[in-house]
Amino acid sequence: MVDIHRDYVSNVSSTDFPGNFPGEDHAWDLEKFKSNFNVSISQLTERTSNFDLIGIDTSFANAFRRIMIAEVPSVAIEKVFIEQNTSVIQDEVLASRLGLVPLLVNPDSLDWMVDPLHLNEAHNVENTVAFSLQVKCERNSDGTIKNENVYAKDLKFVPFEGQTISPEPTVAYEDILIAKLRPGQEISLTCWAILGVGSDHAKFSPVATASYRLMPQISILKDIEGEDAIKFQKCFPNGVVDIVDGKPKVVDPRKDTVSREVLRHPEFEGKVKLGRRRDHFIFNIESTGAMTPAEIFLKSVAALREKATVLQSCKLE
Amino acid sequence: MSGDVSMADVSVGNTEEIAVEDDKMTILPGMASDGSAASFKIKDEDHTLGNTLRYMIMKNPDVEFCGYSIPHPNDNHMHLRIQTYGEITAIEALQKGLRDLVDVCDVVENKFRDEYNKGDYVQEEIA
Numbered sequence: 001m002v003d004i005h006r007d008y009v010s011n012v013s014s015t016d017f018p019g020n021f022p023g024e025d026h027a028w029d030l031e032k033f034k035s036n037f038n039v040s041i042s043q044l045t046e047r048t049s050n051f052d053l054i055g056i057d058t059s060f061a062n063a064f065r066r067i068m069i070a071e072v073p074s075v076a077i078e079k080v081f082i083e084q085n086t087s088v089i090q091d092e093v094l095a096s097r098l099g100l101v102p103l104l105v106n107p108d109s110l111d112w113m114v115d116p117l118h119l120n121e122a123h124n125v126e127n128t129v130a131f132s133l134q135v136k137c138e139r140n141s142d143g144t145i146k147n148e149n150v151y152a153k154d155l156k157f158v159p160f161e162g163q164t165i166s167p168e169p170t171v172a173y174e175d176i177l178i179a180k181l182r183p184g185q186e187i188s189l190t191c192w193a194i195l196g197v198g199s200d201h202a203k204f205s206p207v208a209t210a211s212y213r214l215m216p217q218i219s220i221l222k223d224i225e226g227e228d229a230i231k232f233q234k235c236f237p238n239g240v241v242d243i244v245d246g247k248p249k250v251v252d253p254r255k256d257t258v259s260r261e262v263l264r265h266p267e268f269e270g271k272v273k274l275g276r277r278r279d280h281f282i283f284n285i286e287s288t289g290a291m292t293p294a295e296i297f298l299k300s301v302a303a304l305r306e307k308a309t310v311l312q313s314c315k316l317e
Numbered sequence: 318m319s320g321d322v323s324m325a326d327v328s329v330g331n332t333e334e335i336a337v338e339d340d341k342m343t344i345l346p347g348m349a350s351d352g353s354a355a356s357f358k359i360k361d362e363d364h365t366l367g368n369t370l371r372y373m374i375m376k377n378p379d380v381e382f383c384g385y386s387i388p389h390p391n392d393n394h395m396h397l398r399i400q401t402y403g404e405i406t407a408i409e410a411l412q413k414g415l416r417d418l419v420d421v422c423d424v425v426e427n428k429f430r431d432e433y434n435k436g437d438y439v440q441e442e443i444a
Binding site for chain 1: 337339341342343344357359362363364365366368369370371372373375376377378408411412415416417418419420421422423424425426428429430431432433437438439440441442443
């Protein structure tokens with residue numbers, strides 16, 4: 001348990017190692033880990049998820065988080081060929097904005113470009129998806145303006161000769177504003193999207209958010225009664241503390257934000273202890289669209305395993 | 318570059334997977350003569366593998382010390398130090414650590430898949 005005090009935390013590091021405590025066996029035991037470890041999913045949709053990993057070390061929870069952000073591959077626009085851009089947005093700013101548009105392209109349907117700078121390597125049907133953006137702003141006869149806004153939905157997939165990708169690549173969100181135009185202005189360009197990882201550029205990160213927090217724990221050490229009980233309840237977000245028979249009862253610590261408000265009041269001194277469970281991780285993952293959060297998480301687990309198996313196959317000396 | 322991109326612009330490149338480089342992992346100078354202590358240099362790895370591997374190796378009762386470091390943020394490699402009590406070599410401790418790490422990933426994946434397949438969770442967006 002990590003202890004949370006008024007202005008500091010204590011007992012922060014993992015201590016579950018052999019030899020740390022006399023008489024305690026902390027040697028690695030797969031069967032023990034199997035029976036202790038638990039996954040509990042509370043929400044999982046196409047775009048967002050919330051689940052708990054219980055009974056695992058921080059190093060693993062953090063590894064999965066890091067891999068989801070920086071190492072799970074996804075597809076984003078890498079090269080933009082601008083034919084005409086008379087808008088007020090400069091070419092390079094426009095290209096940067098296009099790169100950040102989340103695409104709905106299955107990453108498994110593309111091959112890697114091996115050369116990171118793509119200097120000596122050709123784009124081909126296996127590793128590149130092309131989009132075209134052709135928008136011209138004009139004044140209609142009734143005075144209204146056509147194509148005043150350029151949205152992500154104006155990016156149209158253009159298959160290369162002989163290229164079939166199903167489902168057909170599109171943008172994840174149609175209504176992302178890319179540029180604004182005035183009558184007579186025009187944008188005409190082609191973009192090439194490739195596979196990449198978030199460590200190269202954030203546009204390749206498959207997650208908008210991948211984070212975890214530790215499960216809060218609130219222990220009531222001495223009875224709190226009467227007016228104080230109500231005050232105690234109000235120190236926490238709604239639904240964390242209930243009042244049963246005039247006494248506060250912690251019903252849902254998961255909802256707590258660990259604001260430490262309760263530690264500010266002298267009447268609760270010594271009566272309550274705040275902490276966080278060191279081995280209970282509440283993950284929150286939001287996908288940018290191409291994969292579901294469950295897929296992204298499973299890919300992060302596979303990626304960590306892959307790292308270990310690569311090292312296993314290394315010859316030393 | 319023309320707006321209508323044809324296959325003429327995009328010749329077929331090679332799609333082979335890259336093999337593991339010979340110097341992915343090397344032993345740094347100064348290994349103990351009985352092999353009970355050694356430092357390893359691992360290329361293209363960071364805290365993601367460093368911290369998990371350190372944890373797994375420290376869980377081994379035969380290991381006296383294990384630690385990792387990233388000597389310089391500009392260099393894309395990680396150092397891993399292992400010292401054992403002498404019952405096993407540092408290389409054996411590393412290999413056990415790697416096996417255990419794979420086991421953990423298997424367990425996490427299976428448990429997650431089980432829960433996922435149960436479907437016992439909110440499946441709609443909460444507005």
